[in-house]
Amino acid sequence: MHIVVCLKQVPRDNSVKINSDLSINAEGIEQIMNLFDEYAVEEALKWNEELGGKVTVVSLGPDEWKDQIRRALAMGATDSLLLSDPSFAHLDTLSAARVITAAIKKLGDVDLVLCGRNSTDDESGAFAPSLARLLGWPQLTYVGKVNEVSDGDKVVAERHLEEHVxxxxAKLPAVLSVVKDINEPRYPSLLRIKRVAKVEIPTWSAADLGITADALTPAISVSNRVPPPPRPSGEMVDGADTNEKVRALVDKLMSAQVI
Ligand SMILES: Cc1cc2nc3c(=O)[nH]c(=O)nc-3n(C[C@H](O)[C@H](O)[C@H](O)COP(=O)(O)OP(=O)(O)OC[C@H]3O[C@@H](n4cnc5c(N)ncnc54)[C@H](O)[C@@H]3O)c2cc1C
Known part of the structure; x- marks a missing residue:
């Protein structure tokens, strides 16, 4: 069983600035593994422990993204792949999915692809569906539980939707995007972190994937990007002691018809 996890590195802080060309400026901000991707890695590791095979972590991004690939390796992923090329610098989601599709086809023996529900920076939530469409594989989105994976056969999963489960x-191979409550991601041990610190991460370029510039023409361009207006500041509730403050707060909530 070969499981691929698509992993994105994102800025920890949501208060990133917007550059004049409308790209996100994350300079000086700590980079972390995209929240949902940690759950995807954990789910892949769990099924790998049960079924055997390998878990390959794939990232499409600059060289610095090796940091989070290494974190996934320290968690237990067996293989890794970085897709990096100057022509990959300004991709939209569909082009990004095209690049990863080419990599998955080149890997050749992939049974299951796990993605996060969305990234916490660009947040399109369109990557996994684009990937499934380009590969021609079934897509299961909002997966909150994987009930069964049979090697080379099928996957049974729960989609956790707002109103129901x-x-x-679906038949394998398939693409799944996972939500947060699917599992409890493990912490990598210090020993494993040290062990993978110097691991060579294979890197494929556009030429390695046989991708030409015209396949990367964005279908969507960002015409404006502004942060939401600042939230109005909160109101402090006065009172001599806690009881009085709680009473004042309840009065306010009742007069505003919140309770
Ligand atoms: C209009 C536009 C312009 C952009 N311009 C740039 C740019 O100039 N430079 C730049 O670096 N990026 C740019 N990006 C972002 C980059 O192309 C994204 O990686 C890609 O578009 C995925 O979009 P998303 O993060 O919204 O995916 P989502 O669908 O929100 O992500 C869901 C999941 O898909 C997987 N995934 C997403 N992206 C990647 C990735 N790169 N590698 C591995 N797995 C991934 C992860 O599992 C993630 O949890 C741009 C995006 C858009 C929409």
Whole structure:
């Protein structure tokens, strides 16, 4: 069983600035593994422990993204791949999915691809569906539980939707995007972190993937990007002691018809 996890490195702080060309400026901000991707890595590791095979972590991004690839290796991923090329610098989601599709096809023996529900920076939530469409594989989105994976056969999973839980089944190979409550991601041990610190991460370029510039023409361009207006500051509730403050707060909530 070969499971691929698509992993994105993102800025920890949401208060990133916007550059004049509308790209996100994350300079000086700590980079972390995209929240949902930690759950995807954990889910892949769990099924790998049960079924055997390998877990390959794939990132499309600059060289610095090796940091989070290494974190996934320290968690237990067996293989890794960075897709990096100057022509990958200004991709939209569809082009990014095209590049990863080419990599998955080149890997050749992939049974299951796990993605996060969305990234916490660009947040399109469109990557996994684009990937599934380009590969021509079934897509299971909002997966909150994987009930069954049979090697080379099928996957049965629960889609955790706002109003209900839906159990779905698909033939492998398939693409899944996972939500947060699917599992509890493990912490990598210090020993493993040290062990993978110097591991060579294979890197494929556009030429390695046989991708030409015209395949990367964005279908969407960002015409404006502004942060939301600042939230109005909160109101302090006065009172001599806690009881009085709580009473004043309840009065305010009742007069505003919140309770
Ligand atoms: C209009 C536009 C312009 C952009 N311009 C740039 C740019 O100039 N420079 C730049 O670096 N990026 C740029 N990006 C972002 C980059 O192309 C994103 O990686 C890609 O678009 C995925 O979009 P998303 O993060 O919204 O995916 P989402 O669908 O929100 O992500 C869901 C999941 O898909 C997977 N995933 C997403 N992106 C990657 C990735 N890169 N590698 C591995 N797995 C991934 C992860 O599992 C993630 O949890 C741009 C995006 C858009 C929409």
């Amino acid at each position: 839906e159990t779905v089944e």
